Amino acid sequence: MVDVTEDFSVYSSKVVLEPGEKIKEGVLTHYNNLLINSDSLNIAISIDESEPERFTIQNIDDFNDVLSINDNIDKESIFTLKFEIIKSNISTLSIYDINAFYDHVNTLTLEEILNSLSEIFTGSDLLNFKSPSNGDYVAFASQNLGSHKSKRLDAWKISCNAQNINQFNFIPDDFNMIEYSESFSNLKIIFDKIKFLLNISFLADLSTINDNEFQFKLNGYKLIDYNLDFKNLDIKNDEELNKIYLWIYEDSHSTIDDKLGLSRNIISRHIISRENQFIIENDCFQSIISAYKIYLKDNVEKYIEVKNKVAEISAEISVKSKDVTGYIISSFKNNTLTLLTYFVSIFVFNSLSSNSELRIFNTEIYNFTMVVLLIxxxxxxxxxxxxxxxxxxxTRYFFSLKKIYKDIFDAKDLNKIFSKRHLKYNNDTVLLTAVRFSTFWLIEIFCLYGITLYLTYFV
Incomplete structure (x- = not known):
């Protein structure tokens, strides 16, 4: 008679031999050959329900110590052998009897299952199960993610309040069994439930686990507040939910919040409410995609509108620079015209004067001219x-506008629209014009001063 139990730490097989039947080396070899990785084998042997004698098998030579017990029994004695395989659980979970393991897992709460798995796979990117049987196999979707898993975890922790769930560092892909042997079918039922609840957690505003109870809130067009019992959870249309999760978290962090907000709104309108079920209508994902396309189109139109407006403001700054340039040129022209008018009027008044033979520039004219040149x-x-x-x-207006629009445009776009190089070019052009005409202005003043001085005192 063989009695088998298995949990996350130990595989145990209890074998009761027939009366007088001796321990065969083949039985010991069988269990020793089952060992995976660095798992270890312990054997406890009792005769007629006596206190068991324990053996730790480190190599084949240790079998001799076990077999020596055969010398101590008679024809009426009954051997009870208990084989225990202690699992090392170093980033790999050994499963020796999938049915016994499933029976154990099925007795645990959701929180206990996640705790047990997280203790084994801490620091590992994926769940890795190994079985001594070549016919037993399983492959998870997360094995193809690589570094994307950590990115999805980071985004989830930022965008959703998963409270005591995100401490386990699992994502839905970790429980998505894409390939598996028939022996894993029962375990798949449990893992599909976990995947389903994690999908919800990656979409909900708030989610938490308490033993077998999964509670979440999703705030869309209407508030969804659900309590689901893990043991009695009935999954319907879980692939629709998984498609939404994959679509949201496949891209960069910059789009996740937008997609989440939009998805929550649509999901809240596509829920079929039943006891211990969270059912999404078949067309929910397609509705989200359609809504997102409209959202992008509206955003593009608004983006172009804002960009054109900013471009107009940027052009306005250039126009103001031209106005400043025009101001210096206009001031120079006005000054030149004023001085020209003044000196022409001196000659005109002198020619019309009755004493036109007198000197045009005298001390009074000289002093008045100095006042004009000083002005x-x-x-x-x-x-x-x-x-x-x-x-x-x-310049201040330029940088204040740039600061205002930094939350709307990315850095590259912002620097392109508000180009420091363009601003510098405009300012340099204005300064160059100002220097040129200021020089002309000063030359004009000094020339007129020299002419006035010469005509007053040296002619």
Whole structure:
């Protein structure tokens, strides 16, 4: 008679021999050959329900110690052998009897299952099960994810409040059995439930686990507040939910929040409410995709609209720079025209004067001309200060606008629209024009001063 039990830590097989039957080396070899990786074998042997004698098998030579017990029995004695395989559980879970293991897992709560698995697979990117039988196999979707798993975990922890669930560091793909032998069918039922609940957790605003109770809240067009019992959970249309999860978390972090918000709204309208069921209608995922396309189109149109508006503002800054350039040129022209008018009027008044033979420039004219030239100099200083002030205002306006729009555009777009190089070019153009015409202005003042001085005192 053989009695088999198995949990996450130990595989145990209790063998009761017939009266007088001796221990055969083949039986010992059979269990020793089952060992996977660094798992170890312990044997406890009792005769006629006596206190068992225990053996730790480290190599084949240890079988001799076990077989020596055969010398101590008679024809009426009954051997009870208990074989225990202690699992090392180093990033790999050994399963020696899938049915016995399933029976154990089925007695655990959801929280206990996740706890046991997380203790074994801490630091591992995927669940890895091994069986001594070549016919037993299983493959999970997460084995194809690589570094994407950690990215999805990070995004989940940022975008959803999973409370005591995200501590296990599992994603739905970890329980998605894409290939498996028939022997894993019962275990798949449990894992499908876990995958289903993790899919919900990756979509919900809030989710938590308490023993077998899974509670979550999803805030869309309407608030969804559910309690699901893991043991009695009836899964319907779970692939629709999984497609939504994969679509949301397949891209970069920048789009996840937008997709989550949109999906929550649509999901809240496509739920069929039944006891201990969370059913999503068949067309839910397609509705989300359609809504997202509209959302993107609206966003693109708004983006283009905002970008055009900003481009207009940027062009306005350039126009202001041209206005400043025009201001210095206009001031120079006005000053030149004023001085020209003044000196022409001196000659005109002198020609019309009854004493036209007198000298045109005398001390009074000289002093008055100095006042005029001094006013022109002050006008130049005021003009230069005004230009600097306008340039400073333009520059501050430029950077304040850039700061306002930094939350709308990414850095590359923002730097392209608000180009420092373009701003520098505009400012340099204004300054170059200001320097050129200020130089002309000063030359004009000094020339007129020299002419006035010469005509007054040396002619």
């Amino acid at each position: 022109s100099t002050f006008y130049l200083i005021i003009t230069i200060k005004q230009i600097r002030k306008e340039l400073m205002i333009n």
